[in-house]
Amino acid sequence: MTVSVREVAALAKVSVGTVSNVMNRPEKVSPDTVERVQAAIRTLGFVRNDAARQLRAGRSRSIGLVVLDVGNPFFTDLARGAENRAAEAGLTVLLGNSDDDEERENAYLDLFEEQRVHGVLISPIGDAADRLARLRERGTPTVLLDRQSDNHNFSSVSVDDPAGGYTAARHLLEIGRRRLAFVGGPVSLQQVTDRLAGARLAVAEQPGATLEVIETAALSVLEGRAAGEALLARAATARPDAIFAANDLLAMGVLQALNMNGQVLVPGDIALIGYDDIAFASAAVVPLSSVRQPSELIGHTAVDLLLREATEGADAEHEQIVFQPELIVRASTGG
Amino acid sequence: MTVSVREVAALAKVSVGTVSNVMNRPEKVSPDTVERVQAAIRTLGFVRNDAARQLRAGRSRSIGLVVLDVGNPFFTDLARGAENRAAEAGLTVLLGNSDDDEERENAYLDLFEEQRVHGVLISPIGDAADRLARLRERGTPTVLLDRQSDNHNFSSVSVDDPAGGYTAARHLLEIGRRRLAFVGGPVSLQQVTDRLAGARLAVAEQPGATLEVIETAALSVLEGRAAGEALLARAATARPDAIFAANDLLAMGVLQALNMNGQVLVPGDIALIGYDDIAFASAAVVPLSSVRQPSELIGHTAVDLLLREATEGADAEHEQIVFQPELIVRASTGG
């Protein structure tokens, strides 16, 4: 039924070792045997068995990537960057979507470990520190995405979230707003707390400014819409005059709620800024101000770091790379 | 260095066969040996080698999914549907992004074949018929996504694109527009030509109506913006009064060009409708009318079909499932 090197070898009248050599180092084989073997491969429709290769090699030729939300363009852009860089190195990226769920996160990590991947890139939920430490002890290098390790134990590629949060809030203050609200959550995500911390700092520096926190269960359009509708239910005077959303999906949800049932509150009554600068932000009902992260570059760089750790072995030094975010001003904050 | 069943067996003072049984059918092993073996697994930090399992099993526990564009929410929604259904069956989904590139498409198919996946779900570029036929002959069942096979040789899950195109164009005609333009491409995508064909039909039924075709190189926001800018460069009288874009990404690009450099042409001068009804469509500058496809359901159903083909073997009958699209009217067509 299934055709293996054995059959190929028989048809080409060579040994299985030679078939292997033809596929992996043809320069070590005489030209006419190469031709004969390749002909045999073609006529039999031989496809080599990756499981057997991996078993022998001890490692697979892929790296695992666990993201919080594949529906978020920030992560698909990041994945694209990682994939391109990995392809250059002859590796494949296995994409896992944890969807903010620790169980799914663990399931993917288990899977990747059983697959003996070259390494894991992960944007972890909460404090996965010991889980990841065990993973690495067993020989799978790991790089954190979009977040630094608390004790510098892991390599990481991230963006300066406190600075991004500061920049966003500062911008809202600079256009004259004082009653700020932060929409974001869950707080188990370090990205959320860091951005909030930065915003708090900016508000604290501005006398008379306040910051209200509206916590959401996820960083999704739906949650944003719910938050926006909650605000809408308030008396007009009780509403903030500016909103900083922890990411663009939330911001777009908020925008839908505030600007799409007849009324138009953004940007006149309420200024709005998001985070990530996804491609859809500029095409929103009111083009969305945002804080841009270099998503593809993050993915690209993370693979570089991972490959370095993988080659240097267990005692590789761990490097934290931090990119700076960039403020993008559009109509939603009066730009 | 690496710990295998052998070491576990030694520590637990049992044979390797028993260790395997503990992991795969614990009910066949006496309770105290189960406990002893599990203790050994824990203390040694044993993680089973998936390559070895697969080699023995002959098949991997995953299915391959090749999509045209991971950046398109339609496909990530579809992937989510597939993933959920696959998870219920204990399978993993490997997601490959062909990015409209036949070379990448082939690379992923090769990879999946070497991995001995349970089957392949693919939204193919152009006519991959013989490539896919070979794949299936070698034992990998295949289901087409978002497109039917020309000769009913493959199972498929798709949406009635001609009907969708007809519905979209008919809607534009019903709101009184007559000079229609279709923006889409490349024509190698059957989705594009089918939607266009449907639109042509609707226009032909309407005396005095015309349909101009503006071909794009891809179904992306960027290409849409380029098309929009080209229209903008024309004299106002030479512009169409309605545009049907082959998908929402294109439509949003067109919208950006037509409504965001000071002027506002949509929907007054030009009505605009997209296709897919991605989540961002309703949050666009002008909320976008669209033709909705049941993306998650497509992915879900495709996995069902695949599993059925896989169990029924080579002589399984091939089923074509076609869902009906749904017109969603929003502000961009005056809704």
Added chain:
DNA sequence: GCAATCGATTAAAACGATTCAACGCCGTCC
């Protein structure tokens, strides 16, 4: 002319989990 060298090829030993026929042990039945 014999040894050394070189290139091409081979045969066999891995890799690690699963499976299956065989085996030992114990209690039951006649």
Added chain:
DNA sequence: GGACGGCGTTGAATCGTTTTAATCGATTGC
């Protein structure tokens, strides 16, 4: 008391590829 059956366990074979040491011819060097 011996045959039988059932349960739990074992050991070896197996999956398909890669790799290494060994082999075989043929050529070169002296």
